[in-house]
Amino acid sequence: MGVIRRGGSFVLKVNPILCDGFGHCHELAPDLVDIDEWGYPIIKKEPTPTGNVQALQSARYAVRGCPRQALRIERIADQP
Amino acid sequence: MIGLTSPYLWYSTRATGIVALLLLTLVAFLGTFVANRIGGTIVGRFEINELHRSLSIVAVIFLALHIVTTVIDGYVATGWFSTVVPFVSPYKTTQVAIGTIAFDLILAVWISSLLKVRIKNATWRFIHWFSWIAYITALVHAALIGTDTKGASGLIFVAFCAGAIVVAGLWRFFGRPTRAGGRTALSPLERVAPPRTKSATAPFPRDQRPTSKGRARR
Numbered sequence: 001m002g003v004i005r006r007g008g009s010f011v012l013k014v015n016p017i018l019c020d021g022f023g024h025c026h027e028l029a030p031d032l033v034d035i036d037e038w039g040y041p042i043i044k045k046e047p048t049p050t051g052n053v054q055a056l057q058s059a060r061y062a063v064r065g066c067p068r069q070a071l072r073i074e075r076i077a078d079q080p
Numbered sequence: 081m082i083g084l085t086s087p088y089l090w091y092s093t094r095a096t097g098i099v100a101l102l103l104l105t106l107v108a109f110l111g112t113f114v115a116n117r118i119g120g121t122i123v124g125r126f127e128i129n130e131l132h133r134s135l136s137i138v139a140v141i142f143l144a145l146h147i148v149t150t151v152i153d154g155y156v157a158t159g160w161f162s163t164v165v166p167f168v169s170p171y172k173t174t175q176v177a178i179g180t181i182a183f184d185l186i187l188a189v190w191i192s193s194l195l196k197v198r199i200k201n202a203t204w205r206f207i208h209w210f211s212w213i214a215y216i217t218a219l220v221h222a223a224l225i226g227t228d229t230k231g232a233s234g235l236i237f238v239a240f241c242a243g244a245i246v247v248a249g250l251w252r253f254f255g256r257p258t259r260a261g262g263r264t265a266l267s268p269l270e271r272v273a274p275p276r277t278k279s280a281t282a283p284f285p286r287d288q289r290p291t292s293k294g295r296a297r298r
Contacts, residue, residue: 018201022117024126039117065126067114069201 008077009047012059016040018070028065029058047076089153094227096146098237101222103139104186105241107132108215112252133193140190147183175225178217185214215245 012025012032021039032055034042048055056073063071110132119125147163150156158176162169164184166177192199192207219242228234 022114022125023120024124024129027120027124027126065129067129069197069204 009049010075011047012043013074015070018068022067024065025062029062089149092149096142100142107136112248179221182214182217185210
């Protein structure tokens with residue numbers, strides 16, 4: 001699944017226009033995505049360190065598992 | 081061209097054709113499960129989606145075996161071109177062409193799914209609708225040219241598949257959950273409810289979640 005870069009952090013971003021509330025992201029990354037009453041995702045806003053391999057892997061699964069391709073991982077570089 | 085005339089090739093063609101049709105039925109049904117948001121309690125919705133994706137690859141493999149064994153069987157002349165170009169097979173031109181059309185459509189659906197991250201989602205969805213036409217075409221191909229569909233058991237199987245796809249189609253269009261109801265994702269992880277530590281990784285503390293009760297359960 002690619003090289004895991006240790007530095008920096010990441011957040012999941014959802015495209016609300018593409019999202020259709022399938023809820024797969026919550027099942028695949030329950031620590032990063034919560035679900036609202038109607039099945040739409042509530043994404044954790046605080047960045048997760050990229051060193052958290054498990055969280056990054058679950059985020060990647062969520063991106064891959066989205067039936068509408070509405071998710072992406074946004075990386076945030078460390079402040080120098 | 082290699083002209084092999086072993087009856088085993090013919091047997092393989094028939095067997096892989098039947099298995100491919102059965103697998104395509106399952107794949108189509110699982111696709112409607114994904115679209116109608118089935119799962120989330122005993123099995124996850126993502127698991128049904130993964131099964132749909134994985135089984136489709138198995139179906140394509142059986143379809144490839146079906147096609148290759150047909151073409152290399154020298155007893156009937158079909159030719160490699162007839163695998164992708166319809167109406168060029170000297171043997172049973174129309175019936176083979178229907179299978180070719182089904183294969184072309186399946187190929188389009190498959191390639192668009194492989195390129196899913198690179199193409200627009202609307203494009204992918206549009207191409208994915210072809211799978212219904214592809215399935216019906218494959219069914220007609222099986223009914224018209226299948227050696228086994230001359231017998232009762234094969235006809236029963238094809239009729240069963242036809243019934244299954246009609247049910248799947250009707251359910252796909254009329255059984256879709258409405259926007260407000262039935263869209264809650266209850267993940268198996270949530271149902272088991274392990275005593276998770278309220279670490280910083282959780283977006284909400286468990287007791288402050290927007291709705292843990294009063295969800296519309298289907």
